[in-house]
Amino acid sequence: MMERRTGTTTFDCFIGGKWGPSESGEYFETTDPFMAAPWALIPKCDARDVDKAVGAARQALEYGEWANMHPSARGLLLRRLGDLIMRDADHLAAVEVQDNGKLYAEMRGQVGYIPQWLYYFGGLADKIEGAVLPIDKPDMFSYTRHEPVGVVAAITPWNSPLLLTMWKLAPALAAGCTLVLKPSEFTSVSTLELMRLFEEAGFPAGVVNVVTGFGQDVGEALTTHPGVDKIAFTGGESSGRHIAHSAADSFKRLTLELGGKSAQLVFSDAEIDNAVRGVVSGIFAATGQTCIAGSRLLVHDAIHDEFLEKFVALAQTARMGDPMNTETEVGPVTTRPQFDKILSCIESARAEGAECVLGGKAANRPECGSGWFVEPTVFANVKNDMTIAQQEVFGPVLSVIRFSDDEEAYRIANDTAYGLAAGVWTKDHKRMFTAARKIRAGSVWTNCYRAVSYMAPFGGFKASGIGRESGQEAIREYLETKCVWIDYGDEQPNPFVLR
Numbered sequence: 284m285m286e287r288r289t290g291t292t293t294f295d296c297f298i299g300g301k302w303g304p305s306e307s308g309e310y311f312e313t314t315d316p317f318m319a320a321p322w323a324l325i326p327k328c329d330a331r332d333v334d335k336a337v338g339a340a341r342q343a344l345e346y347g348e349w350a351n352m353h354p355s356a357r358g359l360l361l362r363r364l365g366d367l368i369m370r371d372a373d374h375l376a377a378v379e380v381q382d383n384g385k386l387y388a389e390m391r392g393q394v395g396y397i398p399q400w401l402y403y404f405g406g407l408a409d410k411i412e413g414a415v416l417p418i419d420k421p422d423m424f425s426y427t428r429h430e431p432v433g434v435v436a437a438i439t440p441w442n443s444p445l446l447l448t449m450w451k452l453a454p455a456l457a458a459g460c461t462l463v464l465k466p467s468e469f470t471s472v473s474t475l476e477l478m479r480l481f482e483e484a485g486f487p488a489g490v491v492n493v494v495t496g497f498g499q500d501v502g503e504a505l506t507t508h509p510g511v512d513k514i515a516f517t518g519g520e521s522s523g524r525h526i527a528h529s530a531a532d533s534f535k536r537l538t539l540e541l542g543g544k545s546a547q548l549v550f551s552d553a554e555i556d557n558a559v560r561g562v563v564s565g566i567f568a569a570t571g572q573t574c575i576a577g578s579r580l581l582v583h584d585a586i587h588d589e590f591l592e593k594f595v596a597l598a599q600t601a602r603m604g605d606p607m608n609t610e611t612e613v614g615p616v617t618t619r620p621q622f623d624k625i626l627s628c629i630e631s632a633r634a635e636g637a638e639c640v641l642g643g644k645a646a647n648r649p650e651c652g653s654g655w656f657v658e659p660t661v662f663a664n665v666k667n668d669m670t671i672a673q674q675e676v677f678g679p680v681l682s683v684i685r686f687s688d689d690e691e692a693y694r695i696a697n698d699t700a701y702g703l704a705a706g707v708w709t710k711d712h713k714r715m716f717t718a719a720r721k722i723r724a725g726s727v728w729t730n731c732y733r734a735v736s737y738m739a740p741f742g743g744f745k746a747s748g749i750g751r752e753s754g755q756e757a758i759r760e761y762l763e764t765k766c767v768w769i770d771y772g773d774e775q776p777n778p779f780v781l782r
Contacts, residue, residue: 291321291324296494305327305329310324310325311325314619319652344461357409357459358407358408358409360484362402376395384616400737411762413427435451436505437451437462438465438516438517438518439466441469442574445473455761471495507529513536527539538749540743540747544579544699545565545576545706547707548708554710561706563598571677579684579695580684581696613659624677624678625677637664703748704743706727725740725743725751736754737753740754
């Protein structure tokens with residue numbers, strides 16, 4: 284089992300290549316979710332720190348080493364950073380676990396995979412190519428070039444801080460942008476620790492900056508700052524909507540990865556045991572604290588009872604406890620407010636008539652210590668118009684809904700404000716392709732769930748967001764296209780007529 288830090292460590296913010304306290308000189312506590320006790324002090328930044336960080340990012344973007352760096356050299360820096368993260372993966376994973384309570388086994392896997400984003404986008408950095416246009420005007424030459432969108436405000440959530448930071452940072456840097464990172468106030472430590480590796484890798488000052496603090500003090504100042512050209516945000520729907528409204532005032536570019544109420548569709552021909560494991564993974568892995576959580580289980584009438592019995596039997600065996608222990612399967616909820624919200628959603632489901640067949644309460648087990656644990660919870664006899672089937676819980680709570688035929692399954696799957704992900708369990712190849720076409724979601728997994736890759740674009744339909752992260756599509760989110768015209772003719776035509 285990995286060791287957690289003891290005592291309280293004080294951290295500084297990172298602006299313009301320098302470490303230091305916030306302008307206010309104030310700090311706030313961050314809490315270990317398993318111990319339910321503070322373990323680090325984080326700088327409480329405000330609009331003054333944001334202004335400094337945006338200024339440093341603008342300076343690096345327009346002048347100096349980064350502004351004049353060849354794309355191949357940018358790619359080399361990204362790959363060097365990837366090597367350093369791989370070297371320090373054990374340490375970074377342990378920091379993430381102590382900060383957000385997710386399993387060490389999962390966070391070590393995530394941190395060990397993060398360098399692939401840096402290698403992939405480092406390789407793309409010098410392959411951003413424009414085109415010569417076969418223009419239909421005589422004596423004219425025209426071509427396109429792609430330029431960095433500018434200074435990017437990257438705002439990340441508390442559930443997978445480093446991974447979701449890298450989904451923004453790697454393509455943005457490959458495109459030549461500079462960044463100001465604002466991690467969640469609940470999980471800032473791993474992002475600050477990452478900056479030490481940026482220094483070691485040799486990135487010029489100001490290319491990446493970190494301001495820490497609360498939404499009303501830092502997030503608002505950052506998203507409304509006139510020096511920010513693009514906002515890349517992962518988080519809740521209400522915050523995303525507020526950011527979109529703020530961005531509209533100055534026409535900032537946006538990438539928003541928001542919530543989900545993803546359905547897992549289990550058809551009557553599915554391999555039941557595999558589907559059971561896949562549905563468990565979709566809702567109870569990461570304690571359900573993931574935007575792609577498969578929180579609605581849609582099961583065909585013909586296998587409903589058998590499937591539910593097997594599912595509950597497997598879910599009952601989930602080992603809860605210290606997330607640093609590699610044998611733990613369900614860890615604590617990351618924050619006290621989220622813990623309270625999950626329990627409130629459970630009570631709401633009961634009040635609306637859903638039948639709780641597993642869990643449904645806070646976990647008071649000796650192995651859970653003093654942390655914020657919720658028992659893996661399953662509600663049966665759920666109707667899709669119930670609040671529990673429509674509201675994102677972001678916790679280990681599953682709603683089970685029956686369906687009688689394929690069209691009903693697709694209708695129920697799409698009957699939500701969200702469209703982030705879906706799972707399909709079937710042996711029928713025609714159904715696999717039909718489901719992929721009919722389900723309105725950014726990711727559709729068939730006979731698997733919760734798989735991501737640096738090669739695969741990720742994002743949502745409807746209220747689940749705007750834009751895509753990862754894959755080649757991601758780098759386009761950080762580029763502007765410029766069209767260049769050159770007239771090589773001898774004489775200008777009539778100046779009062781459009782050419």
